[in-house]
Amino acid sequence: MEYQLNKKAIFLDRDGVINIDVNYLYRINDFEFIEGIFEVCRHFQNLGYSIIIVTNQSGIARDLYKDEDFQVLTNWMIKEFKKNHINILDIFHCPHSPDSHCNCRKPKPGMLLNAKHKHNINMQNSWIIGDKETDIIAGISSGITNTILVKSGHKIDELNSKAKFIIDSIQQTNKIITS
Numbered sequence: 503m504e505y506q507l508n509k510k511a512i513f514l515d516r517d518g519v520i521n522i523d524v525n526y527l528y529r530i531n532d533f534e535f536i537e538g539i540f541e542v543c544r545h546f547q548n549l550g551y552s553i554i555i556v557t558n559q560s561g562i563a564r565d566l567y568k569d570e571d572f573q574v575l576t577n578w579m580i581k582e583f584k585k586n587h588i589n590i591l592d593i594f595h596c597p598h599s600p601d602s603h604c605n606c607r608k609p610k611p612g613m614l615l616n617a618k619h620k621h622n623i624n625m626q627n628s629w630i631i632g633d634k635e636t637d638i639i640a641g642i643s644s645g646i647t648n649t650i651l652v653k654s655g656h657k658i659d660e661l662n663s664k665a666k667f668i669i670d671s672i673q674q675t676n677k678i679i680t681s
């Protein structure tokens with residue numbers, strides 16, 4: 503039996519990391535990529551990382567949009583990444599509401615653990631990049647120690663954050679993730 507945990511990944515939150523955070527975003531027209539995201543993703547690929555997106559989408563449980571709307575937007579987003587020579591290995595989303603007690607909504611680690619098992623990811627060699635402390639907590643709970651909190655608009659409690667790195671913009675990850 504061969505079972506290797508060699509693959510390393512960059513886990514990216516979506517809203518606030520890949521695109522400018524708009525509440526309950528589901529329309530392509532409202533989706534705006536954050537400056538520099540394609541460059542850093544190419545950098546991660548060149549270092550041998552797979553790129554995986556993990557995103558809370560409680561707007562689905564709240565009936566603000568449907569799972570199909572999320573999928574349409576996701577397919578469009580993946581194509582935009584492809585046009586920029588970036589392959590997204592997988593996308594995991596939690597459609598549940600905060601009071602559903604599911605095990606996938608961040609800060610729970612469910613999506614990350616699913617990704618780990620599905621793709622044989624070595625979490626110790628992986629990174630998570632988020633704009634909320636819940637991303638960092640989910641990462642740590644799933645065995646990721648390389649955590650980056652990016653300040654893309656949200657108020658961040660820097661003193662109480664468990665993130666290993668706190669940065670102003672996604673472009674700075676180029677200098678943090680170098681191998």
Ligand SMILES: [Zn+2]
Nearest residue numbers: 596604606607
């Ligand atoms: Zn969930």
